[in-house]
Structures are given as C-alpha cells and as structure tokens.
Amino acid sequence: MNKRKGWAQELASAPYLIWMAVFVIVPLIMVAYFAFFGDGEGFTLEHIKDAAQYGGIFARSIWLAAVATVICLIISYPLAFILSRMETKSQSTMLMIVMLPMWMNFLLRTYAWMTILGNEGVLNYLFGLVGLGPFRMLNTQGAIVLGMVYNYLPYMILPLYSVMEKIDNSVLEAAQDLGCGRTQALIRVVVPLSLPGIMSGITMVFVPAISTFIISRMLGGGSNLLIGDLIEMQFLGNSYNPNLGAAISLILMVIVLIIMTVMRQFDSSDDDRVLL
Amino acid sequence: MKKLSKIYMSIVLFFLYIPIFVMVVFSFNTTKSRSVMSGFTLEWYSKLLHNELILKSLGNTLIIAVCASVLATAIGTLAAIGIVRMGKRTKAAVMQVTNIPIVNPEIVTGVSLMLLFVFFQARMNFEFGFKTLLIAHITFDVPYVVLNVMPKFRQMQPHIYEAAQDLGCGPVKSFFKVVMPEIMPGVLSGFLMAFTFSLDDFVVSYFTSGSTSQTLPITIYSMTRRKVSPEINALSTIIFVIVLVVLVAKNIIERNRENRKKNKTIDLSEQKTSRWLVIKRVAVCAVVISLVTGMFMMSNGGFKTDSDDDLTVENPAYYEKFKDSGITINVYNWGEYIPTGEDDTIDLNAEFTKLTGISVNYSTYATNEELYAKLKGGAASYDIIIPSDYMISRMIKENMLLPLNTDNIPNRKFIMDTFSNPEYDENSEYSIPYTWGTVGIIYNKDKTDLTEDEIDWDVLWNPDYSDQILMFDNPRDAFAIYENLLGYSLNTEDRKELRTSAEKLKEQKKYIQAYVMDEIFDKMGAGEATFAPYYAGDAVSMMDEYEHLGFVLPKSGTNMFIDAMCIPKGAKQKEAAEMYINFMCEPEVAYAVADYIGYSTPNNGAYELLDDDVKEDEISYPDEDYLQNHTTIFKNLSDEANLYMQTLWTDIKSDR
Numbered sequence: 001m002n003k004r005k006g007w008a009q010e011l012a013s014a015p016y017l018i019w020m021a022v023f024v025i026v027p028l029i030m031v032a033y034f035a036f037f038g039d040g041e042g043f044t045l046e047h048i049k050d051a052a053q054y055g056g057i058f059a060r061s062i063w064l065a066a067v068a069t070v071i072c073l074i075i076s077y078p079l080a081f082i083l084s085r086m087e088t089k090s091q092s093t094m095l096m097i098v099m100l101p102m103w104m105n106f107l108l109r110t111y112a113w114m115t116i117l118g119n120e121g122v123l124n125y126l127f128g129l130v131g132l133g134p135f136r137m138l139n140t141q142g143a144i145v146l147g148m149v150y151n152y153l154p155y156m157i158l159p160l161y162s163v164m165e166k167i168d169n170s171v172l173e174a175a176q177d178l179g180c181g182r183t184q185a186l187i188r189v190v191v192p193l194s195l196p197g198i199m200s201g202i203t204m205v206f207v208p209a210i211s212t213f214i215i216s217r218m219l220g221g222g223s224n225l226l227i228g229d230l231i232e233m234q235f236l237g238n239s240y241n242p243n244l245g246a247a248i249s250l251i252l253m254v255i256v257l258i259i260m261t262v263m264r265q266f267d268s269s270d271d272d273r274v275l276l
Numbered sequence: 277m278k279k280l281s282k283i284y285m286s287i288v289l290f291f292l293y294i295p296i297f298v299m300v301v302f303s304f305n306t307t308k309s310r311s312v313m314s315g316f317t318l319e320w321y322s323k324l325l326h327n328e329l330i331l332k333s334l335g336n337t338l339i340i341a342v343c344a345s346v347l348a349t350a351i352g353t354l355a356a357i358g359i360v361r362m363g364k365r366t367k368a369a370v371m372q373v374t375n376i377p378i379v380n381p382e383i384v385t386g387v388s389l390m391l392l393f394v395f396f397q398a399r400m401n402f403e404f405g406f407k408t409l410l411i412a413h414i415t416f417d418v419p420y421v422v423l424n425v426m427p428k429f430r431q432m433q434p435h436i437y438e439a440a441q442d443l444g445c446g447p448v449k450s451f452f453k454v455v456m457p458e459i460m461p462g463v464l465s466g467f468l469m470a471f472t473f474s475l476d477d478f479v480v481s482y483f484t485s486g487s488t489s490q491t492l493p494i495t496i497y498s499m500t501r502r503k504v505s506p507e508i509n510a511l512s513t514i515i516f517v518i519v520l521v522v523l524v525a526k527n528i529i530e531r532n533r534e535n536r537k538k539n540k541t542i543d544l545s546e547q548k549t550s551r552w553l554v555i556k557r558v559a560v561c562a563v564v565i566s567l568v569t570g571m572f573m574m575s576n577g578g579f580k581t582d583s584d585d586d587l588t589v590e591n592p593a594y595y596e597k598f599k600d601s602g603i604t605i606n607v608y609n610w611g612e613y614i615p616t617g618e619d620d621t622i623d624l625n626a627e628f629t630k631l632t633g634i635s636v637n638y639s640t641y642a643t644n645e646e647l648y649a650k651l652k653g654g655a656a657s658y659d660i661i662i663p664s665d666y667m668i669s670r671m672i673k674e675n676m677l678l679p680l681n682t683d684n685i686p687n688r689k690f691i692m693d694t695f696s697n698p699e700y701d702e703n704s705e706y707s708i709p710y711t712w713g714t715v716g717i718i719y720n721k722d723k724t725d726l727t728e729d730e731i732d733w734d735v736l737w738n739p740d741y742s743d744q745i746l747m748f749d750n751p752r753d754a755f756a757i758y759e760n761l762l763g764y765s766l767n768t769e770d771r772k773e774l775r776t777s778a779e780k781l782k783e784q785k786k787y788i789q790a791y792v793m794d795e796i797f798d799k800m801g802a803g804e805a806t807f808a809p810y811y812a813g814d815a816v817s818m819m820d821e822y823e824h825l826g827f828v829l830p831k832s833g834t835n836m837f838i839d840a841m842c843i844p845k846g847a848k849q850k851e852a853a854e855m856y857i858n859f860m861c862e863p864e865v866a867y868a869v870a871d872y873i874g875y876s877t878p879n880n881g882a883y884e885l886l887d888d889d890v891k892e893d894e895i896s897y898p899d900e901d902y903l904q905n906h907t908t909i910f911k912n913l914s915d916e917a918n919l920y921m922q923t924l925w926t927d928i929k930s931d932r
Binding site for chain 1: 288296299302354370376384387412414418422476509512520527531645649653743749803922923930
C-alpha cells in the first residue's frame with residue numbers, strides 16, 4: 001500500500017472521529033461546563049461544594065458497590081474455575097445455562113426480587129409456614145447489594161472464565177509435579193494467571209454498581225439514596241438542579257477514573273481484549 | 277471434589293433462577309397476590325397481547341435497535357479500517373476515546389447527551405424523540421463495533437491485500453474480495469453486540485427519549501412504578517421461554533457443526549469465545565423477531581373492538597377540523613389518571629382519536645416536581661400537561677405556559693363556578709380544571725386496631741408501626757403533612773418552620789418502610805404496609821378493589837388540590853390540544869374519568885351523571901364545612917423557599 005492510499009484509508013475513520021467528538025467529547029465538556037458555570041454567574045466552585053455536602057451518599061455508594069463487587073468475585077471465582085475445567089462440550093452448555101437469566105430485561109428481574117423479598121412476599125410466606133418472621137428484607141441496604149450482585153454477576157463470571165479457560169491443565173499438573181498441593185497450585189498458579197480477569201471483572205461490576213439508580217429505587221425503598229439517584233433527582237426527579245447534577249456526575253466520573261487507573265496497574269494485557 | 281463442584285454449581289444456579297421461577301409461576305396466578313398461588317389462569321397473557329402500549333413500545337425498541345446497530349456497524353467498520361493505518365500515538369488516543377462510552381457510567385453518558393440535546397434544541401429546530409434516541413444508541417453502540425473489528429485486522433495477513441492487487445484487482449475490488457471476508461466475523465459480532473445493547477438499554481434511553489419514542493424498557497419501568505399487574509410476569513415468561521427455546525436449538529445445531537469440522541482447529545479458544553458471542557446475539561435477534569410475530573399473530577383480531585356504548589358529544593361538528601391531517605399530540609398526565617380501556621372501561625384517548633383523527637401520544641409522571649424538571653430541562657415537548665394548582669402558578673410565573681384560547685373550548689361552560697378564576701390562575705387564562713381531591717391516610721384495617729377517629733397524621737410517626745409506614749416521595753406533599761400536624765400554614769415560607777418540619781421528617785425516617793408515589797397503590801393493595809398518605813381519588817378505587825383498606829381525612833387538616841389541563845410553551849399543536857381539553861370537558865367524558873379514577877370532578881355536567889351515593893360520599897365529596905375549615909390549597913412558594921425546601925428534602929432523603 002502506498003502513502004496516498006493510506007491517507008485515503010485513514011479518511012474512512014473520519015465519520016467516526018467526528019461522531020465521537022460531537023457526541024462523546026462535547027457532551028462531557030458540557031457536563032463540566034454545567035458543573036463550573038451557573039446561569040451567567042461565571043466560573044464558580046459553588047456546585048462542587050454543594051455536591052460535596054452529599055459525602056455520605058458517595059461513601060454509601062462506594063461501600064455498597066464494593067461489597068457487591070467482592071461478593072460477586074467470591075461467588076464467580078470458583079464457578080468460573082469449575083466451568084473452565086469441565087469438558088469442552090459441556091462447557092458451552094453450562095455457560096449458556098448460567099447466562100440464560102441475564103437475557104431478560106434487568107428491570108423485570110429486579111422487579112421479581114421485589115416480589116420475593118417483600119413483607120408479604122414469597123420468602124416471608126415460606127418463613128411464615130414454619131412459624132418464622134416476617135423479616136424486613138425489601139427496602140434495606142442488603143436488598144440493594146443483593147440486586148447488584150444478581151444483576152452484575154455475569155460481568156464477573158465472563159472475564160474470569162475467559163482467562164481461566166486459557167490456563168492449560170498441564171500447567172496445573174506441572175505445578176503439582178513440582179511439589180505443590182492442590183490448594184497451593186491454585187494459589188500460586190491459577191490466581192496469578194487469572195489476575196487480568198479479576199481486574200476487569202472488578203471494574204465491570206463496580207462501575208455499574210456505583211452508578212445505578214434503578215436498583216436502589218426498586219429494592220432500597222427510596223431511603224437509601226445512591227449517587228445515581230442523586231443525579232437522576234437533579235435532572236428528571238424531584239429537585240431540579242442541573243448544575244448540581246452535573247457537578248455530582250463529574251465527581252462520579254473522577255471516582256470511576258481513579259478506580260480504572262488503579263485496576264489498570266494490575267492489568268498488563270493489551271487494551272482491546274474482548275470486553276464480554 | 278467433583279461432587280462439591282456440582283453442589284456449588286447447583287446453589288449458584290438456584291440463586292440465578294429463583295426470580296425467573298417466581299415470575300413464571302405467578303404469571304399464571306388468578307389473583308394479583310404476590311405470595312399465594314390461588315389458581316391457574318391465562319388471563320394475564322391475553323391482556324398483555326391487547327396492551328397496545330407494550331406492543332407499540334416493542335415496535336419502537338426494534339426500530340431503534342435495528343437502525344442504531346446498522347448505522348453503528350457502518351461507522352464502526354469504516355473507523356476500524358482507518359484506525360489500523362494510524363500511527364501508534366494517534367491510534368492510542370483514538371482508542372482512549374473509543375473506551376469512554378464503555379467505561380463511563382451509563383447515567384453520565386445519558387445525562388451528558390441530554391445536556392447536549394437540550395443545548396441543540398434551544399438553538400436549532402430540533403426535538404427530543406426518535407432522532408435523539410437514535411443518536412444516543414449509536415453513540416454507545418459504535419465502540420463495541422470498533423473493538424470487535426479491530427482484532428480481525430490484526431489477525432489478517434498484511435500482504436494478502438497487496439497480493440490481490442498484484443493479481444489484478446483494483447483497490448476497491450481487492451478490499452471487498454479479500455479484506456471484507458477476513459473481517460466479516462468481527463463486523464457481525466460487533467453488529468449483534470450493538471443490537472443487543474440497544475434492545476436492552478434503559479438508562480441512556482431514559483434521559484434521551486423525550487416524549488414521543490418510548491422503548492420497551494422505559495414502558496416496563498413505568499409499569500413497575502404504578503400499580504403492577506401480573507401482565508408484567510407474563511411478559512417476562514414469554515421472553516424467557518423464547519430465549520430458552522432458541523438457545524437450546526442453537527446449541528444443538530452448533531454442536532452438530534462442531535462435530536463435523538472437528539479436525540479443523542485454528543486457535544480453538546479464540547474461536548469459542550467469538551462463536552459464543554455470535555450465538556448469544558443471534559439468539560436475541562431470533563427472540564425478538566419471534567416475539568413480535570407471535571404477539572401480532574396471537575393478537576390478530578383481538579385488538580379492542582370499538583366499545584358498544586358510544587360517547588355522545590356536545591357538538592360533533594366541532595371535532596371535524598383536523599380529521600384527515602394525521603397530527604399527533606403529546607399528552608403528559610399523572611399515572612393512573614385516565615381510563616385506558618382496562619377492566620372494561622372506555623379508552624378515552626382512543627375515543628378521542630376516533631372522533632377527531634388526532635393521535636394521542638400518552639405518557640405519565642408521578643409528581644409535579646418531575647413534570648417541572650422535565651419541562652424546565654427541556655428534554656421533552658408536550659402539548660398537554662396536567663399540573664396541580666401551585667405548580668400552575670409557578671409555571672405561569674416562569675412563563676412556561678401558553679394562554680388558552682377559550683373560544684376553542686366551548687365546553688368550559690360545564691366547569692363549576694367555584695373552580696373558575698382560582699387563586700393559582702386568577703383569570704382562568706392558562707388552565708381548565710380536570711379533577712380535584714384531598715390528601716388523606718389510607719390504612720390496612722387488618723393490621724391496626726386504631727379506629728377511624730383515632731387516625732390522624734401523627735400515626736405516621738407512631739413507633740408501633742415502624743417499618744409499616746409509606747411516605748410521599750416529594751417535598752411539597754411531605755412537608756405539608758407535618759405542617760398540618762403543627763398547625764403551620766401549608767404555604768409557610770418561614771425558614772424556622774420549614775426547618776422544624778424537616779427535623780421532624782428526618783426523625784420519621786426510622787419508621788418509614790419506603791418513600792414512594794404511585795407504588796402506594798400496589799404496596800397497600802398487596803398488604804406490604806399499614807399506613808400511607810394518599811390522594812382521596814385513588815383511595816376510592818383502591819377500596820373498591822381491596823376490602824382490607826380504609827381511608828381517613830385527617831382532622832388536623834389537609835391539602836386540597838386541583839389538577840388542571842394546561843398547554844406548555846413549545847407545544848406544537850396548540851389548537852389540537854385545545855380540542856383535547858374541550859373533549860375532556862365533555863360531560864360524558866369527564867364522568868368516565870371521575871368514574872374510573874375515583875377523583876372528584878369539577879365538571880357540573882359530569883357531576884349530574886354521578887350516582888347519588890357517590891355524590892354523597894364523604895371521601896370524594898366532603899361537606900362544605902370540612903373543605904372550608906380543614907383544607908388548604910397549595911400556593912406557589914417563593915423561589916428561595918422552594919429552593920430551601922428542596923435542599924432540606926434532599927438532605928432528609930440522603931440522611932442515615
């Protein structure tokens with residue numbers, strides 16, 4: 001390919017570059033603008049300061065998202081390992097069975113949890129049959145974490161599975177031949193090799209979990225606000241204030257950026273690995 | 277060890293499948309109960325298939341998903357072709373940008389696009405709706421296409437393109453002959469990925485859809501917020517079954533094919549993941565297509581036939597004007613605030629369309645503040661809105677409403693004198709009353725020994741009913757409750773009084789089960805809670821439906837509200853909107869509204885049509901004395917007081 005054609009070829013990406021500039025970069029700049037400039041007031045830190053007063057909500061969101069991420073990791077790790085050690089044929093079937101529930105709309109799935117956890121819900125009915133309860137489960141922080149774990153579990157399983165699948169059984173056998181016990185082989189071989197999967201799993205669960213507003217609204221009863229709720233309230237909800245909303249969005253982006261940077265330190269593999 | 281793995285797998289699978297199982301079981305339940313199976317029925321399925329809102333939004337979802345994924349694939353594939361040629365640095369920078377929509381929280385993407393569209397809307401003739409939704413979907417779809425196509429270029433032998441040219445192909449021909457087949461799997465899986473993300477997206481669509489194009493997830497969301505019917509379970513079950521069937525079939529086919537080309541192993545693991553992705557996407561496409569065809573086939577002829585009892589209107593000729601113009605008006609109303617044809621009622625919007633030829637695009641909100649935010653933010657345009665008193669005066673003050681042309685609304689004569697020239701709209705210039713009502717306490721008779729006389733607002737602070745209390749999720753109604761109790765004015769702007777109320781509302785938080793609005797209907801009906809504040813009209817319909825509910829108008833006083841029809845600034849079809857208002861003032865129509873939603877009517881003609889026991893009902897039509905001495909109509913507060921109340925409210929909600 002000569003230079004001239006190369007130039008023509010690069011031009012093919014022009015629509016994309018323009019698109020991304022107009023609909024990704026410019027909107028983000030607008031968020032920043034709204035966060036720092038009020039209605040003709042000029043530059044101000046007022047909105048950021050206002051946003052800072054909701055530190056409690058930020059802390060709660062980070063905490064709940066972190067708890068959910070850790071639980072996801074704990075559940076998914078053994079599962080992904082078991083999956084990856086199965087026969088190749090049954091692997092895809094099993095994976096399909098694990099992923100099947102995720103094809104339903106997540107609002108519907110979350111709604112189903114409402115009917116299960118409610119005071120008059122299925123679980124409390126079952127408890128009632130054996131003379132227990134009723135327990136308060138819906139509208140608690142626990143319910144929010146449950147919703148996050150349930151909805152984002154596949155985002156953890158998939159990256160873990162795709163890394164572990166590449167670990168050859170002979171590597172494990174070699175470790176054992178060299179004197180490792182089963183557990184030791186797991187800790188010394190599988191964990192380091194699956195580290196990139198763990199890291200991308202963590203980001204893929206943590207980011208949607210920290211910014212959700214549906215799960216907290218449906219399962220948290222409106223009294224456990226998260227960052228997402230706060231943002232939604234400022235734009236389409238009960239306390240209209242786009243400047244404050246933009247400031248909070250900006251802070252959320254910064255939090256996510258920090259998390260990503262930290263995670264990327266561990267993740268040495270190349271960037272455009274398939275994301276799902 | 278093997279056994280242990282199996283047990284572990286089963287536990288996780290149980291966790292994953294339990295909600296689905298519950299949905300499937302209760303989609304066949306005869307009653308609306310969410311905990312006890314009382315019998316088998318297919319009623320919800322047939323209702324679902326007659327639900328035009330769901331079918332329409334399903335259609336919208338499909339159109340958007342197809343258009344967005346096709347365009348995204350085109351743009352993304354072209355982009356990948358260019359990006360591979362770029363220098364290392366440029367490439368890295370472009371890939372960074374590509375990653376933004378993927379790693380950015382969805383809500384930020386949604387909000388940022390909304391801000392952009394609002395900006396454009398104000399400066400160009402540009403409207404929220406299909407276009408904005410499409411742009412938003414393409415934006416979050418494109419990166420996935422790029423990321424799927426790029427690796428294919430890397431795997432490609434770099435010299436085959438040149439070889440093709442050496443063998444006599446032109447550059448374009450060699451591209452299509454040689455390069456395209458190589459990158460095709462990437463393009464395909466990128467397309468399918470984009471398609472699935474579009475189908476399932478809620479958050480970004482929520483912020484960018486405006487008033488006209490509702491997608492299925494948005495419709496589902498509004499369904500989960502109102503009185504929920506088992507229809508939603510039926511919908512889930514249908515989707516699940518179709519996915520299941522398609523996947524199993526696909527899996528079998530794949531396995532056969534795998535057996536056939538067993539000895540052909542090129543990078544097996546790679547192939548497996550990409551194949552897995554393809555299966556997933558193809559499955560979803562198939563699901564949707566079969567779902568739609570299934571629905572249309574089954575509902576064929578089942579669409580609501582015109583109701584037998586035709587409406588009689590005052591002056592049929594008046595409604596002829598737009599008969600063949602094919603225009604549509606956007607109506608934004610409260611949830612559950614008009615008969616929609618459910619439960620053998622009359623479908624008023626459909627009747628209006630039948631009468632006038634004007635289509636109605638109907639959507640709902642849950643609080644005045646939500647309506648205000650939507651209009652003020654500029655993220656949608658409507659022709660008809662139905663705010664309450666204080667919100668009307670706020671909107672008038674902020675120049676957000678258009679004055680009505682009363683010549684176009686002859687049926688205004690039916691509005692009772694007491695409702696003309698109200699305080700919030702002194703010359704009745706901007707609004708025509710739709711309904712009115714009061715706020716009271718709805719309670720579960722089975723769960724409390726308190727008699728009607730003993731129940732007042734303070735019950736919402738009663739520790740005995742901790743976790744059994746629901747509370748309004750909007751500042752104005754919530755503050756009013758405590759202001760009633762303390763004898764403050766419901767329109768107080770006194771900072772100290774507002775602060776005291778806020779303290780009290782914060783204290784109440786530990787007894788509250790949830791902050792909700794329209795969900796009260798569902799939760800009280802299901803027996804989830806014992807006490808909740810609610811609007812009298814809805815309480816009447818709830819008591820009709822559930823025997824265990826009772827309703828009290830508190831002695832310490834309450835708020836009386838009037839909801840009125842207005843035309844917001846920016847309305848595209850003002851005259852058609854006035855026709856709609858006139859239609860809603862037809863005595864028979866207003867009667868149908870009052871009869872179905874249970875709210876009180878300000879329409880003389882409709883009031884005459886009511887049964888005597890309704891006219892004498894203490895809840896719907898309290899005596900003059902109570903209305904005069906115990907109720908207050910909200911007034912618009914000053915901007916400072918509004919802002920202060922809002923800050924206090926966010927503070928209350930975020931406390932703990």
